[in-house]
Structure formats: structure tokens, C-alpha cells
Amino acid sequence: MIDKRERVVRTFNALHPASMALAVLALVLSWAVLPPEAEAQGVEDGQALFQRRCSGCHALDADHEGPRLRGVVGRAAGSVKTFQYSDALKNAKHTWDEANLDKWLTDTESVVPDNDMSFRVPKQEERVAIISYLKSLSTP
Ligand code: HEC
Structure with missing residues (x-):
């Protein structure tokens, strides 16, 4: 019992x-729920890196030395009407996605020869963070 x-x-x-x-x-x-947090971290870093590396020439909503960049992911290259692009970028036929933005920031000449942006981001993790920040501004 x-x-x-x-x-x-x-x-x-x-x-x-x-x-x-x-x-x-x-x-x-x-x-399993960590990746979104890691991505959010990337976006945060990307914002700081954008300030440091890009904002000398680019703003999000106004043209400076370079064109405005809000919404650039998914945008046709050379398509901001108010910005005076180089002939090279004006005649480019691609749409900016993460892959060609990564190439662009690695070496702009490899995407559009004779363009006017003389700047590179050699570190892959910085490019990834900046692109994920720009992408976060492109999704409504
Ligand atoms: C020294 C100035 C300078 C810096 C720094 C710079 N850019 Fe640019 N960028 C330009 C110029 C000038 C153009 C236009 C080039 C042309 O017309 O050929 C441009 C164009 C671009 C374009 C193409 C946009 C379009 O409408 O087709 C992208 C994307 C871009 N820049 C991203 C960046 C990012 C991201 C950073 C920071 C990592 C950065 N740039 C830093 C000057 C700069």
C-alpha cells in the first residue's frame, strides 16, 4: 500500500x-528571441555610426554635400530630384538594397565608377550596423 x-x-x-x-x-x-534584440542593438550602433561617419556630408531629410538618405533602402539610385548627382550616379540603373549598399560603402567605385562620393567604411560590422539603421528608416 x-x-x-x-x-x-x-x-x-x-x-x-x-x-x-x-x-x-x-x-x-x-x-531564440535574442536575434531581434541584437538587431535593435545594430540599429542603435548604426545611428551613432551614421552621425560619426556620414552626417558630415549627408542628412536624413535634406541635401548637403550628398543627397538626403531617409528611405534610401529600396530607392532607385540617383533619384533625389533636388540633388545634383554626378553623371555617373544619375545614369545608374540599380535600386539600393542591402547588398549593393554594402558594396558601395566598401568601395563606391565598384558599384558606380566615377561617382562623386569619396568615402569608405572598411569595417564590415560598421557597414552592417549603418545599413540596418538606414533600413529601419525605410520600412514604414
Ligand atoms: C565626403 C562626403 C561624404 C561622406 C562622408 C559620405 N557620403 Fe555618401 N555621398 C556623397 C556624395 C557627394 C554623393 C553623391 C555622389 C554622386 O553624385 O556621384 C553620395 C551618395 C551616396 C549614396 C547614393 C544615394 C542615392 O540617392 O543614389 C548613398 C547610399 C550614400 N552616399 C551613403 C553614404 C553613407 C551611408 C555614408 C556614411 C557611411 C556616406 N554616404 C558618407 C558624399 C559623402
């Missing part, structure tokens, strides 16, 4: 490994 208390103890012992498994599952799930 198993008395009541023993049954409770047995049930607890049976549950214990299960709750361990649940705890592990919770931990794995918390890792």
Missing part, C-alpha cells in the same frame, strides 16, 4: 526531471 504522502513524493520525483527540461527549454527559447 502506498500512502498519500509517498504518492506525492513520487509524483514530485517524476515531475522534477520534467521541470528541469522545461527550464532548459525556457533558456533555449530566450536565446
